[in-house]
Amino acid sequence: MNKTLLEVKDLTKYYPIRGGLFQRNKQYVKAVDGVTFSIREGETFGLVGESGCGKSTTGRSILRLIEPTSGKVYFDGREITKLNHQELRNIRKDMQIIFQDPYASLNPRMTIGKMMEEPMIVHGISDKSLRRQKVREMLEVVGLNAEHGDRYPHEFSGGQRQRVGIARALMHQPKLIVADEPVSALDVSVQSQVLNLLQDLQETFRLTYLFISHDLSVVRYICDRIGVMYLGRMVELGERDALYDRPLHPYTQALLSAAPIPDPEALRERIVLQGDVPNPANPPVGCAFHPRCPYAVETCRTTRPAFREAESGRFVACHLYETGGEPVA
Amino acid sequence: MQTDRVHANQSVSINSNYQKARSPWMEGWRRLRKQKAALIGGGIVILFVLIGLLAPVLAPYDPTEQNLKINLQPPSSDHWLGTDDAGRDVFSRLLYGARISLTIGFFSVIGSLVIGGLLGLLAGYFGKWIDTLISRLFDMMLAFPSILLAIAIVAILGPGLFNALLAIAIINIPTFGRLIRSRVLSVKQEEYIMAARAQGMTQWRLIFRHVLPNSWVPLIVQGTLGIGTAVLDAAALGFLGLGAQPPDAEWGKMLSDAKGYITNAPWLMLCPGIAIMLSVLGFNMFGDGLRDALDPKER
Numbered sequence: 001m002n003k004t005l006l007e008v009k010d011l012t013k014y015y016p017i018r019g020g021l022f023q024r025n026k027q028y029v030k031a032v033d034g035v036t037f038s039i040r041e042g043e044t045f046g047l048v049g050e051s052g053c054g055k056s057t058t059g060r061s062i063l064r065l066i067e068p069t070s071g072k073v074y075f076d077g078r079e080i081t082k083l084n085h086q087e088l089r090n091i092r093k094d095m096q097i098i099f100q101d102p103y104a105s106l107n108p109r110m111t112i113g114k115m116m117e118e119p120m121i122v123h124g125i126s127d128k129s130l131r132r133q134k135v136r137e138m139l140e141v142v143g144l145n146a147e148h149g150d151r152y153p154h155e156f157s158g159g160q161r162q163r164v165g166i167a168r169a170l171m172h173q174p175k176l177i178v179a180d181e182p183v184s185a186l187d188v189s190v191q192s193q194v195l196n197l198l199q200d201l202q203e204t205f206r207l208t209y210l211f212i213s214h215d216l217s218v219v220r221y222i223c224d225r226i227g228v229m230y231l232g233r234m235v236e237l238g239e240r241d242a243l244y245d246r247p248l249h250p251y252t253q254a255l256l257s258a259a260p261i262p263d264p265e266a267l268r269e270r271i272v273l274q275g276d277v278p279n280p281a282n283p284p285v286g287c288a289f290h291p292r293c294p295y296a297v298e299t300c301r302t303t304r305p306a307f308r309e310a311e312s313g314r315f316v317a318c319h320l321y322e323t324g325g326e327p328v329a
Numbered sequence: 330m331q332t333d334r335v336h337a338n339q340s341v342s343i344n345s346n347y348q349k350a351r352s353p354w355m356e357g358w359r360r361l362r363k364q365k366a367a368l369i370g371g372g373i374v375i376l377f378v379l380i381g382l383l384a385p386v387l388a389p390y391d392p393t394e395q396n397l398k399i400n401l402q403p404p405s406s407d408h409w410l411g412t413d414d415a416g417r418d419v420f421s422r423l424l425y426g427a428r429i430s431l432t433i434g435f436f437s438v439i440g441s442l443v444i445g446g447l448l449g450l451l452a453g454y455f456g457k458w459i460d461t462l463i464s465r466l467f468d469m470m471l472a473f474p475s476i477l478l479a480i481a482i483v484a485i486l487g488p489g490l491f492n493a494l495l496a497i498a499i500i501n502i503p504t505f506g507r508l509i510r511s512r513v514l515s516v517k518q519e520e521y522i523m524a525a526r527a528q529g530m531t532q533w534r535l536i537f538r539h540v541l542p543n544s545w546v547p548l549i550v551q552g553t554l555g556i557g558t559a560v561l562d563a564a565a566l567g568f569l570g571l572g573a574q575p576p577d578a579e580w581g582k583m584l585s586d587a588k589g590y591i592t593n594a595p596w597l598m599l600c601p602g603i604a605i606m607l608s609v610l611g612f613n614m615f616g617d618g619l620r621d622a623l624d625p626k627e628r
Contacts, residue, residue: 060523065523065526065527088529089531090529092529096528097524097527099520099523099524101520104520104521105521105523106524107525107539107542107543108543109353109542110538111352118525118530118534118538119529122528122530122531122534123529152352152353154353165524168524
């Protein structure tokens with residue numbers, strides 16, 4: 001297979017909650033708590049989980065848009081987490097991000113042409129007509145008209161704005177794009193257009209995606225490999241088909257059983273989880289999922305399961321698989 | 330999701346009849362035009378600005394020329410608004426007064442806007458000790474009643490037109506500074522700022538091309554309103570004899586000179602009073618309209 005483009009090792013991001021006398025830090029919200037995975041060149045890696053599980057924080061920490069608390073990120077052989085300000089600025093050409101909300105991620109006081117020109121200005125393309133030319137080209141590439149560069153974001157629809165966001169991310173032909181829920185804010189008909197656009201662009205520009213989403217059908221459609229997160233931790237990782245056909249972790253099983261099947265006759269067992277997602281400031285001891293897990297055993301309450309390879313290319317953090325067999329229950 | 334694959338490039342149809350781009354400013358102008366009060370205010374402001382600019386042309390007499398033979402004359406066809414105790418033409422003095430008041434108002438606001446805006450921008454963007462330092466400075470300045478602070482500053486620098494302008498500029502710094510600081514605090518959390526950061530912007534480009542343009546609209550509104558306040562402050566300093574010095578025609582000074590003649594020559598007091606009131610009213614109405622036009626939670 002292709003070489004590894006991005007490697008994330010034991011990434012954590014803790015947010016302090018200040019409180020008490022003299023504002024001493026008393027607690028931390030563990031938004032991302034020891035996440036490890038790697039992405040191969042040219043693939044689309046999906047990161048799924050419910051809201052608040054740390055998907056977006058993971059994506060942003062990888063790009064150091066949020067400073068991670070600890071852990072290492074290697075991109076194309078370089079350790080991102082060690083770069084200084086200037087080096088980081090330079091490497092941003094190669095790693096870009098597409099945001100969820102196309103209404104919030106475009107500067108409302110700049111024409112989209114100016115906005116798309118900026119990355120070229122800051123990375124030293126001083127020829128103005130060349131920049132203009134590239135903007136026009138890129139607008140066409142993402143399916144807008146070259147003339148649209150003179151317009152302001154509020155003159156576009158959500159789907160069009162998202163295309164602008166994609167075009168902006170593509171200006172330097174990056175190697176990696178973190179797509180942070182790129183279609184979640186769009187309605188379904190536009191979703192498929194934008195997803196197809198992303199796939200076309202992947203072929204054309206040989207892009208690698210880290211695709212963050214809570215929408216299981218979208219992830220299944222676009223991703224090659226998938227990581228499932230729960231409460232700041234990665235609980236399962238595997239090839240798409242293997243993961244969808246035979247989820248290992250009880251949380252993944254429940255999650256997949258909740259995704260609608262477009263067939264009214266279809267019968268299946270819906271696993272309904274009890275309780276709510278625990279407070280990430282005070283996660284359960286042991287496996288974070290144990291209070292809601294139908295198969296929880298004594299070890300789950302005391303020891304945090306390691307994230308280990310259960311089968312070839314298949315990782316899971318669950319005590320039930322530590323012997324390498326089927327769930328005990 | 331796995332339906333027929335719509336090809337991206339043929340799927341977009343944007344209304345092809347291309348219209349001219351509407352910038353946020355033009356949108357604001359469109360809304361401003363709909364507001365009567367703002368237009369009246371704007372009219373008054375323009376009127377006073379024209380008066381100030383054209384004072385030498387419009388004034389029938391030299392504003393400082395004394396003629397004691399005709400002092401304290403009531404309004405007549407010769408002297409439209411009468412004459413003062415030194416026989417100077419009140420109408421001419423009023424016109425020249427507009428010049429002084431507007432100069433002080435305009436330039437003091439520019440001064441406090443630039444300095445306050447810059448300090449507030451730095452405080453809001455960089456936070457931490459820079460914010461603490463600047464914010465405490467603002468707090469200290471706001472702890473004094475502003476006119477008292479202005480008087481103190483003029484007392485130190487010495488009375489005069491320029492020093493009054495400087496004093497008024499200084500006392501208004503925290504107003505603008507705090508306004509933009511709070512705005513920057515919220516703007517820097519916006520996703521488009523993070524997006525710009527993801528592009529690899531330099532710090533300064535981020536501040537001046539992305540944060541500032543999205544933060545300064547309230548400053549423009551506050552600036553317009555601030556000119557009105559500054560005109561009032563200038564009149565107050567003039568009234569106390571700390572602003573423009575005689576024989577310059579200044580509204581506040583004219584008011585204080587008229588104190589002794591309230592009963593036998595009321596026009597001396599009424600004319601500059603009304604001029605002050607009208608100009609402040611004009612700036613306030615225009616500023617309020619601007620706020621409604623530029624500030625609302627647009628889009």
